[in-house]
Amino acid sequence: MGIKAVVFDFGGVLIDWSPEYVYRRLIPDDAERRWFLDNVCRMDWVVQQDGGQTIAEGTAELIAKFPAHEALIRAFYERWREMVAGVLEEGVALVDALEAAGVPLFGLTNWSAETFPYAWENYPVLRRFREVIVSGRVGVVKPDPAIFALMRAEIERHLPGVEPHELVFIDDNAKNAQAATALGWHGVHHANAAATGTRLRELGLPV
Template identity: 80%
Template sequence: MAIKAVVFDFGGVLIDWNPEYVYSRLIPDATERRWFMDNVVVSDWVLQQDAGQTIADGNAELIARFPEHEALIRAFYERWQEMVAGVLEEGVALVDKLEAADVPLFGLTNWSAETFPWAWERFPVLQRFREVVVSGRVLVAKPDPAIFALMWTEIEKHLPGIQPQEVVFIDDNAKNIRAATALGWNAVHHTNAEQTEARLRALGLPV
């Protein structure tokens, strides 16, 4: 079947976000920093805020476990904007090509509802999608199938009768790719724009 829609993840595909941009300055020693990233501000903790927990509650929970690291924990969201280096131009170029070919585009992102508005206002590429589902707003995050179901509802509003195999999902997280594949979507694990573009071409898209 021909591809009728493309769903983009944002962080790591279109937006250059990396906590290391802040913590490399706060914790200069690489070994110490790696321990902190792997044991304190872990991805599962970030995912809780992405799924709707407030930053205040997330901070309180983690500080209770690691009180000696309170300042470094608070820095995660206090300096969150410094973790965003800007757009990933090669990813935006993919959006440009697909948009020029009139391919319907959608966004599905794990993002805290408290921080997303800042990025929405500063990066116009995020506003170029027919619909955007933000995990922090719907209180469920990838790879939970429930958020894919919410995205599907939005896609169907624009493309009634579309089938899962007519959708391509692009994400830099392998867990999310497996979740989409399990639902019958075409899923492209984004590691670099060149490989993603080649995969999209192989699926028949004009990029």
């Protein structure tokens, strides 16, 4: 099949990130915490910052909508580093295997431009990719086809003439993987490293 490059998402594939790690301490009751994360600090709000809105703007907007929850809302980014538990070793093992085989690797992540530098400095696996596109820096988020076009342009600088069917994209968000597939890439929904490894082997990759 001739896969020429593999593109990794970061959160949920290589980096263990979850708001639960902070809000379990702040809201011990499971039902109350679920309500807060489903209705106040929702993932679509987080994606606004991932898309380039500043943390200050996003926080102010949400406090204006939910003033009674101001302290809990401010905690989201004030304690953001506590949401990062470390690397996901089985995901990193996939990077190790592909890198050892000489497969060109790239990164494509939905991440705030303000918080990404912390991860970049503290988790060396993120610095092992030929190019990394961070949504907060380019102002567009997955699953928008535009961010995949930006990624493909970066890949083509290294691999001129590469075709979509020669690219693999791994993401823990099924919608993002499906978006890559719709563009002709091989989108892999990362549920766990074992299943992803199996799919990569099916595509002829040495993992």
